[in-house]
Amino acid sequence: MRKSFIVAGLAATALASAAGAQESPKPASPATVAAQREAAASLPPDGTRDADFAARGFLATRTEPLIRDADGQPVWNLDAYAFVDGEAPPSVHPSLWRHMRYLKRHGLFEVADGIWQVRGFDLSNMTVIRGETGWILIDPLTTKEVAAAALELVNDTLGERPVSAVIYSHSHADHFGGVRGVISAGDIAAGRVEVIAPEHFMEEASSENVLAGGAMQRRAAYQFGAGLVPGDAGQMGSGIGMAVSRGTITLVEPTDIIRETGETRRIDGVELEFQIVSGSEAPSELNVYVAPQRTFLAAEIATCTMHNILTPRGAKVRDTRAWARFLDEAVTDYAPRSDVVISSHCWPQFGREAGTAWLAAQRDNYRYLHDQTVRRMNRGATMVEIAEAVPLPPQLAEEWSNHGYYGTYSHNSKAIYQYYLGWYDAVPANLHAHPPIPRAERMVEALGGADRMIALARVAMAEGDYRWSSDLLQQLVFAEPDNAAAKNLLADSYEQQGYQSESAIWRNQFLVAASELRNGRADNFSTQSADLIAAIPTGLLLDSAATRYDPEKLGKPHVAVRFELTDRDETALMEANESVLIGRMDDMRTAPDAIVRAPRQLVLGLLLAKLPLAQMKTAGLTVEGNENALAALLGALDPMPGSFEIVTR
Structure with a gap:
């Protein structure tokens, strides 16, 4: 059976290539050229x-730009953005082009005596401290592949040493997924390596994106530009880094947990102090102060760009006020030293x-x-109105890292509104509006039909009003998804908006949409590693299965199945009725129709991958009781979510 199951993940783009005959991107329009000139x-x-700091301390990089996995397949290309x-071409916002000139640098850099960083080997940096x-x-x-390559560069340049400790700054995969590339199972078993993380790390690292994984994965393909080739008419990084590496995501459970700001540890002879910033950029996150070298690692609450309060791929909205408060604590408590x-x-x-x-x-x-969004919110402005009324002010725009290469003022102000008030703007017309497709059909009819809408869109595009043209054309494409003229024109409109975007991930979303309208959808689902699957609590996986339950397919009024996970000494019950599927851990009171005994991996094969029962029985799974009841339960579960349409519905 498969060793891993689709749950969620980040879409890798640095090695993306177009498959089959694809329509080429179009050049920047005169309106875009003018917009770029005005932006500059x-x-x-x-x-x-920034030019000085991005280059300072450079020591070495790999001579071979391609990093490959065990099968020889490339997982990263250091030269993808060479x-x-x-000067910026007209198809790239001049600010984003400048940003990428510095962000593309890769290699090993010294940042203080005894502290280095490997940058440009992935979306994130690996920090190295000499113990x-x-x-x-x-x-x-x-x-693990890029992490191993990064450690190899460190050892080749600085002299080989063992890894004595690993610190996870927070619960996002680009900050822990390569761990098995730098430490071995033997190191872990022998206790030769400390693994340190903030409180609730395992829960958050293993559970993020599980329940909404299907939608998040599809949206992540837009956010990170899956399928786009890096280039001046293609993918231009991800704002906080170039892209996400392909390869194997791994996870090792921490051996030590940091719970409070001010906690200290002496790790391999180095004094470290920690600041807990959970609930800002990640639900479980810490910063690190390296006392001997007077160096402060701000993890991801401060970077070279404004971050996301709500990621376009989807997530829980973050607390902007707490984020600012943690930064203030860093300014007052850590920056002075x-x-x-x-x-x-x-x-x-x-x-x-x-x-x-x-x-x-x-x-x-x-x-x-935060404050200006809430101020306008309390005066009755809607989130869309606020997004137009609160741009980055000139005094803050003087600092390049406040620019929106990843998060944006527009998206983040809407997120803050959502954090406090939710999606509803209190306008009753929006309380029970038509869904997108029926609304689009009515809109097309009201505006005089498809030809009329295309004519209006062409006028808007000629005037450089791509926002209005895409609004019109997206309605038409929703109403008539086979209208080739509308799709091609909408692709042109989205493409120009992508070229004009300062945000790398706004650019990605516009350009992926344009590509899908022209060339069709490319499936970019990835699988999570066995490490991540193993870390997810069984109860959460039961809840995930319940989100795929279709009661109309059950064919019975009631089914109860007990799963005895022989490798974990866990018992789980799944009880289905005509409305819902309820999962409970350790429920021995409910009499089951069937009892399934197997290692958890085989049970997940049934519930997540929907692998055939006969295949699982051959692998060692046993069923006691009414096998038809088990079959009814399994038959009522939808397959794991795959890709779906976004711009054509």
């Missing part, structure tokens, strides 16, 4: 700080003054957006 004129002075040089006996690694990237401020994305800030100012500017950015 509004940008702050380039300065030399084309970013010189008394070995390397202390913070955030071992997304996949730091000679270097680093993060798990992007490049460092050298010098106490520069680091303090950098953290303070980002604190003010989040606080301004």
Whole structure:
């Protein structure tokens, strides 16, 4: 059987290539060229700080740009963005082009005496601290292949040493997934390596995206530009890094947990102090102060871009006020004693003054957006109105890291509104509006039919009003998904909006939509590793199965099946009726129709992958009691969600 199941994941793009005959991107329109010229004129002075800091301390990089997995398949290309040089082409926002000039740098960089970072080997950075006996690694990237390559570079350049400790800064996969590329099962079993994480790390790392995994995975393909080739008319990074590596995501359970700000540890002879920032960028997150080197790792609450309060792929809305408060704590408590401020994305800030100012500017950015959104919200403005009324102010725009290469003011102000008030704007017409397709059909009829809407859209596009043209054309495509003229024109409109986007992930979303309208949808689902599946509590997996339950398919008024997981000493009951499927752990009171005994992996094969019962029985699964009842339960579960249409419905 398969060793892993589709649950969720990030879409890798650095090695993406177009499959089959595909329509080529179109050049920037005159309206886009004019928009880029206007944007360039509004940008702050380039300065030399970012160019200096992004290059400072460079020691070495790999001579072979392709990093491959055990089968020889490439998982990362260090040279994927080598084309970013010189002046911005008209198909890329000038601010984003500038950003990528610095973000594309890769290799091993010294940031302080005894502290280095490997940058450009993945979406995130791996921080390396020299201990008394070995390397202390913070955030071992997304996949084990790139993490192993990063550690190889460290050992080849600085001299080989064992890994004495790994620290996970937070519960997102790009900060822990490569762990088995830097430590071995033998190291873990022998207790030779400490693994340190913030409180609730395992719960959050294993559970994120499980229940809504199907939708998040599909949306992540848009956010990270799955299927787009890096290029001046294609993918231009992800704002906080270039892309997400392909390869194997792994997870090792922590051996030590940090619960409170101010906690300290002496790890391999190095004094470390921790700041807990959970509930900001991640539900479980910490920052690290390296006392001997006076270096502060701000993890992901401060980077070279404004972050997302609500990611376009979907997630729980983050607490912007708490985020700003944690940054203020960093400014007042850690920056005054730091000679270097680093993060798990992007490049460092050298010098106490520069680091303090950098953290303070980002604190003010989040606080301004929060307070001004809430102020307008309390005066009756809707989230869409607020998004138009609260742009990045000039005084904050002077700091390049406040620009929206990842998160944006528009998206984040709507997220803050949602955090407090939800989706409903109190306008009764929106309380029970028609769904998108019936609404679109009525809109097309009201505006005089398809030809009339296309004519209106062409006028809007000629005037450079791509927002209005895509609004019109998206309605038409929803109403008439086979209308080739509408789809092609909508693709053109989305493409120009992508070219004009300062945000890398806004660009990705527009350009993926354009590609799908022209060339059809490419399935970009990935699988999670056995490590992540094993870490997810069985009760949560039962809840996930329940979200796929179709009661009309049960064919019986009631079914109860007990699962005895022989490798975990766990018992789970799934009880289905004409409405719902309820999962309970350790329920021995309900009499089951059937009892399934098997290792959990085989049970997951039945419930998640919907592998044939006969195949699972051959692998060692046994059924006691009414096998037809089990078959009825399994038959009422929808398959694991696959890809679905977004721009054509």
